[in-house]
Amino acid sequence: MKVGIVGAGSIAFGAAAYLENAGHRAMLWSPSGERTKRLATGEALIASGALEGTFHPAVAGSAQQLVEANDVLMIALPGYGHKAVMDAIAPFIREGQAVLISSHASFGALYLNRLLAERGIVVPIVAWGTTVTTGRQPSLVEAQVNTVRSKVDVATVPESLSAEGLSVCQTLFGDRFVQRDGILAIALSNLNPQNHMGIALCNMTRMEHGETWPQGLNVTPNVGRLLEELDRERIAIAEALGLKVRDIFEHFHLSFHVPKDSVSAMNQEMHREGRGGTGPATADSRYVTEDVPFGLLMTVKLGELTGRPAVLHDAGVRIFSAMYGRDFAAENTLLDAIGMSDLSLERLRQLARDGFEVSTEARAAS
Amino acid sequence: MKVGIVGAGSIAFGAAAYLENAGHRAMLWSPSGERTKRLATGEALIASGALEGTFHPAVAGSAQQLVEANDVLMIALPGYGHKAVMDAIAPFIREGQAVLISSHASFGALYLNRLLAERGIVVPIVAWGTTVTTGRQPSLVEAQVNTVRSKVDVATVPESLSAEGLSVCQTLFGDRFVQRDGILAIALSNLNPQNHMGIALCNMTRMEHGETWPQGLNVTPNVGRLLEELDRERIAIAEALGLKVRDIFEHFHLSFHVPKDSVSAMNQEMHREGRGGTGPATADSRYVTEDVPFGLLMTVKLGELTGRPAVLHDAGVRIFSAMYGRDFAAENTLLDAIGMSDLSLERLRQLARDGFEVSTEARAAS
Structure with a gap:
C-alpha cells in the first residue's frame, strides 16, 4: 500500500x-x-x-x-x-x-x-x-x-x-x-503523561542542567509513590467509565519484564539490568511540552466529566505551567476544538462511538 | 533573666x-x-x-x-x-x-x-x-x-x-x-515554605539519593519561576489582608546581598559567591516534613479565608502527600486545634489581635 x-x-x-x-x-x-x-x-x-x-x-x-x-x-x-x-x-x-x-x-x-x-x-x-x-x-x-x-x-x-x-x-x-x-x-491506556509528570518534576534540575541521568535509578521511592497515586486517579476514571485498563504495576511488569513490586523497585530493577534508560537532558522535553497539555489535561477533563477529580494530575498542570511560564492548559487546542468543556459524559461516549453527525448537505454536495 | x-x-x-x-x-x-x-x-x-x-x-x-x-x-x-x-x-x-x-x-x-x-x-x-x-x-x-x-x-x-x-x-x-x-x-512573612517547596520538588531525587548538591546552583530557571509564582499567591493574600510583606526579590536581595534579578539568577549569583549553601541530603527533611503541613497548608487556609486561593501551594501539599504516602494536611494539628476551618476572616483577625476570651470562671478560680 x-x-x-x-x-x-x-x-x-x-x-x-x-x-x-x-x-x-x-x-x-x-x-x-x-x-x-x-x-x-x-x-x-x-x-x-x-x-x-x-x-x-x-x-x-x-x-x-x-x-x-x-x-x-x-x-x-x-x-x-x-x-x-x-x-x-x-x-x-x-x-x-x-x-x-x-x-x-x-x-x-x-x-x-x-x-x-x-x-x-x-x-x-x-x-x-x-x-x-x-x-x-x-x-x-x-x-x-x-x-x-x-x-x-x-x-x-x-x-x-x-x-x-x-x-x-x-x-x-x-x-x-x-x-x-x-x-x-x-x-486512558497511555501511562506516559502520569509517569513523565512524576519523573520530570522530581528530576527537573537534572533536565535543566543537561545531565546524563539514568531514569530507572531516579524513579526513587518518593517518585514511585507519586506515580502510583497518579495511577489510582487514572484507574478510578476508567472504572467510572466501565473500562478495564492495565494498572501501572502490570504496565512495568509486561513492558519491561520485571517482577511485580512497587513502581520504584521495578524501575530500580530495570536500572540494574541496564534497561532503565536515560531521562531527558533538557527541560524542553516532550515529557512536559506534549504530555502536560495533551496528556495530563485530558485526564483532568475526564476526571471532571466522570466525577472522579484527578487532583494530582491537575496539580501537575498548574506546577509545570508556573515553572515554564506557560499556560499549558491553554496550549491544548484539540480539546477546545471538540468543545470538550461543554460535552456531557453521555455525548462524549456517543461521539467516541459514532463520531460527529455527517453533514448531509455536504455529503450531497461532495 | x-x-x-x-x-x-x-x-x-x-x-x-x-x-x-x-x-x-x-x-x-x-x-x-x-x-x-x-x-x-x-x-x-x-x-x-x-x-x-x-x-x-x-x-x-x-x-x-x-x-x-x-x-x-x-x-x-x-x-x-x-x-x-x-x-x-x-x-x-x-x-x-x-x-x-x-x-x-x-x-x-x-x-x-x-x-x-x-x-x-x-x-x-x-x-x-x-x-x-x-x-x-x-x-x-x-x-x-x-x-x-x-x-x-x-x-x-x-x-x-x-x-x-x-x-x-x-x-x-x-x-x-x-x-x-x-x-x-x-x-505571611516566612518565605521558607514556598521556597522549600519548589527546591525540594525539583531536586527530590538528589535528596533521596543523599547527594551533596549546591542549593543555589539548583535553583534553576524553572525552579526560580515556580518560586516567583508561589510568591505571587502569598503576596496576593497579604494584600487582601492589607498587610505589607517583602516580596521574594527583596527577600533574596536583603538576606543574601545579591543584586535584584530573577530568583534563579540571584541564586546562581549566591552560588558563584560561595554562599548558595547545600540542599537537604535526605527526603526526611524539614523542607518537607515541617514546611508542608505547617507552612504551605497555612497559606492554603489563609487563601481560602481571603478569597485568594493559593492553588500552587495546594498543589504542593497534595503532591508531597502522594510522594511521602502521608496526609500532610492532617498532620497539622495546630490549625484544627484553633478551629481554623470554622473561623471567619473577621474572627481570625480579632483572635490574632486580642487572643481568645479569658475564662472568667477560671480566672476567678486561679
Whole structure:
C-alpha cells in the first residue's frame, strides 16, 4: 500500500523504514520541510537497531500532494502538532482512505472526524495507544529504531469502521494490534503523561542542567509513590467509565519484564539490568511540552466529566505551567476544538462511538 | 533573666549559647530527654562559628520543672512538635511569664493563648518570623552557629502586650527585633515554605539519593519561576489582608546581598559567591516534613479565608502527600486545634489581635 506519513521525526522515520522494509511505499511530509530536505534531494534513509536497511521514501511538497498520492495516511508527530496538520490534510481526504494516529492524544481522532463530517466524508480514523516503533533520529537521514513493539492498542472512530481500521493496521504493520473498547479506553491506556509528570518534576534540575541521568535509578521511592497515586486517579476514571485498563504495576511488569513490586523497585530493577534508560537532558522535553497539555489535561477533563477529580494530575498542570511560564492548559487546542468543556459524559461516549453527525448537505454536495 | 528553652536541637542549642554568653541563664528541656542527656551529666556546651564559648546550660527533667524554674520560656523546635510541647507546658505557666516562639508556625501562638485563656491566664506570647541564630548540631554537646540574624520580625498575642513582649526579646537578644503588624503578618512573612517547596520538588531525587548538591546552583530557571509564582499567591493574600510583606526579590536581595534579578539568577549569583549553601541530603527533611503541613497548608487556609486561593501551594501539599504516602494536611494539628476551618476572616483577625476570651470562671478560680 502507499502510506503518506505526516511528520518527519524519529517515529515518522521509523515508520517509513518499517513500511518500506515490509514492501509498502512510504511518503513523508514535514509541514516546515526542514526535516525532509536531505531525503528530498535523493539521499537514502538508513535504519539501524531493531530494523536495518537502506530505504528511499518519497517526500511530499505539500499536504495536498501527500493526501492525494497515498491510500493511507499516518499522523506521526507530537500531540502539539496534531491540530495544525489535521487542518492541513482534512480538505483533501477522500472516502476510502484510512488515517492512523500514532499515537493518539486528546481526542484528536474526534477533531479530524469532525472536520471530515463537515465535508460529508467518513473514513476510519484509527487511534493508536502508543507507537509501533520507538527510537531516535541521529541525523536527518538516519532512523535508529530501538524497539518494534509487539502489542499496540487501537480503536477506530467511528466504531462501525473498526474492522476496516484494524485490517489496514495489520496489512501495514503485521499482527500486533489489540482492538480496545473505543478511544476513551485508548486515552486512558497511555501511562506516559502520569509517569513523565512524576519523573520530570522530581528530576527537573537534572533536565535543566543537561545531565546524563539514568531514569530507572531516579524513579526513587518518593517518585514511585507519586506515580502510583497518579495511577489510582487514572484507574478510578476508567472504572467510572466501565473500562478495564492495565494498572501501572502490570504496565512495568509486561513492558519491561520485571517482577511485580512497587513502581520504584521495578524501575530500580530495570536500572540494574541496564534497561532503565536515560531521562531527558533538557527541560524542553516532550515529557512536559506534549504530555502536560495533551496528556495530563485530558485526564483532568475526564476526571471532571466522570466525577472522579484527578487532583494530582491537575496539580501537575498548574506546577509545570508556573515553572515554564506557560499556560499549558491553554496550549491544548484539540480539546477546545471538540468543545470538550461543554460535552456531557453521555455525548462524549456517543461521539467516541459514532463520531460527529455527517453533514448531509455536504455529503450531497461532495 | 532565666530562660527555659523547650527543645534541644540546633536552634535550642544556639539560643542557649547566645543567652549564656549574654549573661542570662538558660535551661533546656527535651521532651524525650535524649538530646539533653550528655549536658545533664555535666558536659559543657561548646559553641563555635558566629558565637564562640563554653557554657553550662541547665537541663530540666520535666516540663513542669522548666516552667517553674524560669522567667521566660522559649519554644525552639520544629512546628510539628509545637502542639505537644504547648500541651505539656501550658498547665504550669503563670501570669508574668513571657513565651517566645522561634519560629512561629500555623498560629501556634493562638493555640497556646487558648490553652492559657481556659486557665484564666494571659501572658505575652511572642511569635518570631524566623530564628535569631542559624546553625547545626555536630554533636549533643556542640552548637555550630552559622549566623546571628540582624533582623527578626515579631508580633505578640495579645497585641495589648506587644511592648512587654518586645522588651523581653530585646533584653535577652539585643536590638534586632522589628515589630510587625500582628501574627498574620508574621505568618505571611516566612518565605521558607514556598521556597522549600519548589527546591525540594525539583531536586527530590538528589535528596533521596543523599547527594551533596549546591542549593543555589539548583535553583534553576524553572525552579526560580515556580518560586516567583508561589510568591505571587502569598503576596496576593497579604494584600487582601492589607498587610505589607517583602516580596521574594527583596527577600533574596536583603538576606543574601545579591543584586535584584530573577530568583534563579540571584541564586546562581549566591552560588558563584560561595554562599548558595547545600540542599537537604535526605527526603526526611524539614523542607518537607515541617514546611508542608505547617507552612504551605497555612497559606492554603489563609487563601481560602481571603478569597485568594493559593492553588500552587495546594498543589504542593497534595503532591508531597502522594510522594511521602502521608496526609500532610492532617498532620497539622495546630490549625484544627484553633478551629481554623470554622473561623471567619473577621474572627481570625480579632483572635490574632486580642487572643481568645479569658475564662472568667477560671480566672476567678486561679
